[in-house]
Amino acid sequence: xxxxxxxxxxxxxxxxxxxxxxxxxxxxxxxxxxxxxxxxxxxxxxxxxxxxxxxxxxxxxxxxxxxxxxxxxxxxxxxxxxxxxxxxxxxxxxxxxxxxxxxxxxxxxxxxxxxxxxxxxxxxxxxxxxxxxxxxxxxxxxxxxxxxxxxxxxxxxx
Amino acid sequence: xxxxxxxxxxxxxxxxxxxxxxxxxxxxxxxxxxxxxxxxxxxxxxxxxxxxxxxxxxxxxxxxxxxxxxxxxxxxxxxxxxxxxxxxxxxxxxxxxxxxxxxxxxxxxxxxxxxxxxxxxxxxxxxxxxxxxxxxxxxxxxxxxxxxxxxxxxxxxxxxxxxxxxxxxxxxxxxxxxxxxxxxxxxxxxxxxxxxxxxxxxxxxxxxxxxxxxxxxxxxxxxxxxxxxxxxxxxxxxxxxxxxxxxxxxxxxxxxxxxxxxxxxxxxxxxxxxxxxxxxxxxxxxxxxxxxxxxxxxxxxxxxxxxxxxxxxxxxxxxxxxxxxxxxxxxxxxxxxxxxxxxxxxxxxxxxxxxxxxxxxxxxxxxxxxxxxxxxxxxxxxxxxxxxxxxxxxxxxxxxxxxxxxxxxxxxxxxxxxxxxxxxxxxxxxxxxxxxxxxxxxxxxxxxxxxxxxxxxxxxxxxxxxxxxxxxxxxxxxxxxxxxxxxxxxxxxxxxxxxxxxxxxxxxxxxxxxxxxxxxxxxxxxxxxxxxxxxx
Numbered sequence: 001x002x003x004x005x006x007x008x009x010x011x012x013x014x015x016x017x018x019x020x021x022x023x024x025x026x027x028x029x030x031x032x033x034x035x036x037x038x039x040x041x042x043x044x045x046x047x048x049x050x051x052x053x054x055x056x057x058x059x060x061x062x063x064x065x066x067x068x069x070x071x072x073x074x075x076x077x078x079x080x081x082x083x084x085x086x087x088x089x090x091x092x093x094x095x096x097x098x099x100x101x102x103x104x105x106x107x108x109x110x111x112x113x114x115x116x117x118x119x120x121x122x123x124x125x126x127x128x129x130x131x132x133x134x135x136x137x138x139x140x141x142x143x144x145x146x147x148x149x150x151x152x153x154x155x156x157x158x
Numbered sequence: 159x160x161x162x163x164x165x166x167x168x169x170x171x172x173x174x175x176x177x178x179x180x181x182x183x184x185x186x187x188x189x190x191x192x193x194x195x196x197x198x199x200x201x202x203x204x205x206x207x208x209x210x211x212x213x214x215x216x217x218x219x220x221x222x223x224x225x226x227x228x229x230x231x232x233x234x235x236x237x238x239x240x241x242x243x244x245x246x247x248x249x250x251x252x253x254x255x256x257x258x259x260x261x262x263x264x265x266x267x268x269x270x271x272x273x274x275x276x277x278x279x280x281x282x283x284x285x286x287x288x289x290x291x292x293x294x295x296x297x298x299x300x301x302x303x304x305x306x307x308x309x310x311x312x313x314x315x316x317x318x319x320x321x322x323x324x325x326x327x328x329x330x331x332x333x334x335x336x337x338x339x340x341x342x343x344x345x346x347x348x349x350x351x352x353x354x355x356x357x358x359x360x361x362x363x364x365x366x367x368x369x370x371x372x373x374x375x376x377x378x379x380x381x382x383x384x385x386x387x388x389x390x391x392x393x394x395x396x397x398x399x400x401x402x403x404x405x406x407x408x409x410x411x412x413x414x415x416x417x418x419x420x421x422x423x424x425x426x427x428x429x430x431x432x433x434x435x436x437x438x439x440x441x442x443x444x445x446x447x448x449x450x451x452x453x454x455x456x457x458x459x460x461x462x463x464x465x466x467x468x469x470x471x472x473x474x475x476x477x478x479x480x481x482x483x484x485x486x487x488x489x490x491x492x493x494x495x496x497x498x499x500x501x502x503x504x505x506x507x508x509x510x511x512x513x514x515x516x517x518x519x520x521x522x523x524x525x526x527x528x529x530x531x532x533x534x535x536x537x538x539x540x541x542x543x544x545x546x547x548x549x550x551x552x553x554x555x556x557x558x559x560x561x562x563x564x565x566x567x568x569x570x571x572x573x574x575x576x577x578x579x580x581x582x583x584x585x586x587x588x589x590x591x592x593x594x595x596x597x598x599x600x601x602x603x604x605x606x607x608x609x610x611x612x613x614x615x616x617x618x619x620x621x622x623x624x625x626x627x628x629x630x631x632x633x634x635x636x637x638x639x640x641x642x643x644x645x646x647x648x649x650x651x652x653x654x655x656x657x658x659x660x661x662x663x664x665x666x667x668x669x670x671x672x673x674x675x676x677x678x679x680x681x682x683x684x685x686x687x688x689x690x691x692x693x694x
Contacts, residue, residue, distance in 0.1 A: 009227075032534045039539045058217055059225065091534060103528050110523040111213040123519065123546060130206040131369040134359030135485035140322025142303070144330045145341065153307045154339055156498045158265040158273060158284065 013062030017054050020078075024068045026050050027080035029109055031091045041122045044113045052112040063104040070098060159416075160423040165191040165390075168412060168426035170397050170441065172196075173251015174671050175658040175678035176432030177376030177384065178294065182682035184387035186689070191424070192389065193414055195396040196230035196248035199377060204367035211363055212520035219366040221255060222622060223247070230394075232574035232581075234436065236624070239585035241467045243436055243624040249393060250377035252434065253671065256625065257365050258346035258373045259489045259512050260300055261668035262291055262676070265310065266498060267557075270664050274499050274506050277559050280663040281635050281644030282680070288312060290679040294672060295344075297383075298374040299352045302344035308494035317349045320358060320490050323482040325515040325550045329491060332609035338495040343512065344672070346374035347487055353379075362484035362518070373487075393417070398578050399445040400429055400454055400654070407449055408653045408693070415576045428653045428685075428692070432678070435465065435627030435659040439566040440581040442631065455631070455648035460641050462567055462630050464560035465583070466665040469591045470623040473602035474514075474551035475611025476544070482515035483547040489514060496601065497667055505593040507557040509667045511602065514551035522546050529615065552605070553620070554598030556591055557667035560629050587619065595619060626670050631660035645688075646681035652693045657681050 008015050017025065029044035042049065057064050071079050074097070075090045082090065094102060113119060117127040126133075166188035169176050180192050205211035205219055216225070221244040223231035230247040246255035265284035270277050288310075295316060302315030319342035322330065326342075333340040347364065350357045358372035371378055385391060394417035401423070403410040411425040431438045439462035445454035453461050491513040499506055517525070526532035526545050533541055569582040587595075595618050606614045634640025637649035642661055648654040657678040659670055666673070685692060 033538050034536060036536075036539045039543075041539065056213070059227070088535070095534070106527055107216065107524050110527065111210075111216075111520045114519045114523050115209050115212070120519070123543070125519065127209075129208050129211055130361040130363055130484075131204075132207075132359075134361050134370070137321040137323040137360050137482060137486045138327075140327055140330075142319075142322070142342070144322075144327065144334065145303075147334050147337070148307065148339055148341065149305065151307065151337075151339070154494065154498070155264055155308050155310065156266040156273070158269040 008058065008061070012059050013057070013065060015057050015061050017064070021065065021068050022050065022054065023080040024072060025053065027087060028068070028071060028091065031087055032106070032109060033113055039122050041119050042116070044109055046116070049112050049116055052116070053108055056108055056112055060104040060108060063101040064108065067098055067101045067105040070094065070101070159420055164411065164425035164427055165189045167191070167428045167430060168193065168424060169430045169432055170412065171251060171432035171434070171437065171658065172249045172376065172381065172391060173432065173434065174253050174376060174674050176251065177380030178297070178675045178678040179430055179432060179657045179682045180389045181297070181380040181384040181387070182679050183685065184384050184389050186686060187388070190389045191426070192391045193395040193397055193412070193424070194249055194391060194393050197393045198249045199254055199367060201367065201369045201371060204369040206361045206363045206369045212518045215366055219255065221625070229575065232578070233572055234581050234583065235569045235572050236583040239583045240587060240621070241469065241585060241619055241624045242622050243583060243627065244622060245434060245436070245627070248377070249381060249391065250375040252625070253375035254367050254377070255365060256671065257489050258487070259492070259669045260298070260344040260346045260672045261492060261510065262309065262313070263666035263668060263670070263673045264308070264497060267664060267666035270507065276506055277664045278634060278639070281633055284310070287673070287676045287680055290676040290683070291672065293679055294675045298346050298379050298675070299348045299355060300344050301347055301349040303342045306341045308339060308341065308497065315344050317352060320345055320347055320349055320487050321360070323486050323490065323515055324480065325482040326491050326513070328477065328479065328481070328609050329513050329550060329605070332605055333493065336605065336608055338493060338605070340491055340493045343489055343492045345487060345489065346671070348372045358487060360486040362486055362488070364487050396574070396576055396578070397441060398576065400441065402447045402449055402454070404447065404449055407651065409651055419576070428655065431631070431654070431656040431660070432658045435630045436566055436581050436583070438656060438658055438660040439630040440568065443568050444579060450650070455641055455650045455654055457650050458638050458641060460632060460639065463562050463565045464629040464632055465564040465566055465585060465627070466558035466560055466629040466662065467585065467624045468558050468626045468665055468667070469556045469587055469595055470620040471554040471556070471595045471599050472551060472617040472620050473554070473599055473606060474549055474615050475606035475609065476548050476613045477550065477610050478548070478612065479610065480547050481550050484516060484518035486515055496598065503597050505590045505597065507559065507594070507667065509554050509556040509594055509598050511598070512553045512555065514553065516547060516549045516551070519546055522549065550609070552602045554595065554602060555667055555669065556594045556598065558591060558665045559588065560632070560664060561588060566630050626659065626665070628659040628662040628665050628670060631656045632663050633661040634663060645684035655681060655685065
């Protein structure tokens, strides 16, 4: 099962981005999470991550469309065509004015970025689902509870 | 279409309480049918089997039905509430989508009027429920540790506790320095092979269904046993109303929509509601007749009133030391240090804490960016690495006292896919709850700093925190002030029973699933003892 549907209901919005919206999204993502040589990670504008985002709009498609439209309005036209310094100014305004739609858009960007193999490996994670391997946890030393035991009953008689 | 051939017992809902009551009644050899609006879940499809496991908690496995919008869901108008309603509709109900934190109510919770002069005493008490708590622990498969000084000594979980982990040690050491109570939580998670279920392997995403089968949900605990014993479970059947024989005033069946959308009448001698504290009052209020113009079993006007959620506060801290993050069941320890009333704190009753190990990579990024902790731009990566796997969290679960104005009614406009009026929630936080939340936040912040946190965040109340739906068909001896009696039978309708969280007279300050199921088993036992005189 996936978090998206092959035929989402119309109330979720158009599940597809136009080419112009894709350019705007990629440029915004580059400002949000740039690539880093230091941490050996791609930026959120990486083509693989962008492709994942584009197919993951799901219940928030309308919010993404509206956010990208707002960003272009803030930019006075084509956000992607602006120089970097102007893009950063526009993003600052977007973050002040974007509201819940921006929160939902950002959520999709982050959920696709932080499940990318290269990013997970950089963070020390194995790029895999939790099941079936699971994880190992230290059992711990329950003698740490001795002071709690020594204090005695704290429940109230009724 | 009609099934005029009546069943002996018809149960509405297959979740925490529906599974328990069905299993318990099965040994009567009566013909028992359960109608469930959702369907069976396939654990192979649970989120932890896929790379999109975190994303799905905002999609098809979201806790809010309004967000999920699955065919099995009904909408809830909770605009007029600072706490949103959460549930899951499937075989197993909301036990599919819960953290499996499994405390019991305390003895004092059943006597709040006598002890503290607020709300009402329950007509039953902890000691009456004790054998049913124990039976439920065995059926569910509970891990934990005997000897918790916050409870009477008889409580003995059948399995050893889930691992303490790094996060547990850090919190435990800090709690010891403060001299505060803490203990490994009772968890409905297996820590060894148990009744055909595999032990927990620390998938870390218990809430949205356990692919390992270690987390107890009633689809893998009570229901297999109930079905083997002869109970029939009909899925994708949404009940519209309970019908009444106007001559006798007794329930005589239900009308439901089957998986094909066909309207069906099913006759029944006994009807049991197990549809949770929102679904049950919704259905009772939708069951209007000449004899019950204000909704079934509602001569008191209490159906839908006294809704209790448990206001939650979330407090989380960031540490230099690495924590468990999402590696392991998220909830492993509790504290009941501030559970019992101490009026010097400025409020009555109390709260518990449940300690969280941390969160996953995506949730950390999303929450931190939304709160301005995680920046855009060049500093993003370095900042994120200080946050990810460096968080622990505390959830404070506050006792929510019953108030008449907190209620479930029927929305005049909103309907589900079958045209059945949806529930509408009106709810406000009391001054007592505000004070309790503030106290919990202050003490938890103190704890986080004691444990070494360099930054602390707070959410009050948790917006998407309406996991616990209680009190809307309350139990009591007075028919003018309650909906069911002390053994779950409606005062107004002698063959209608309610076994879910609706019957809670007060909420306590802990997760209610264990107590809901113990009450369901208790009511089933009472019914069995009274079979010859059940309708007297």
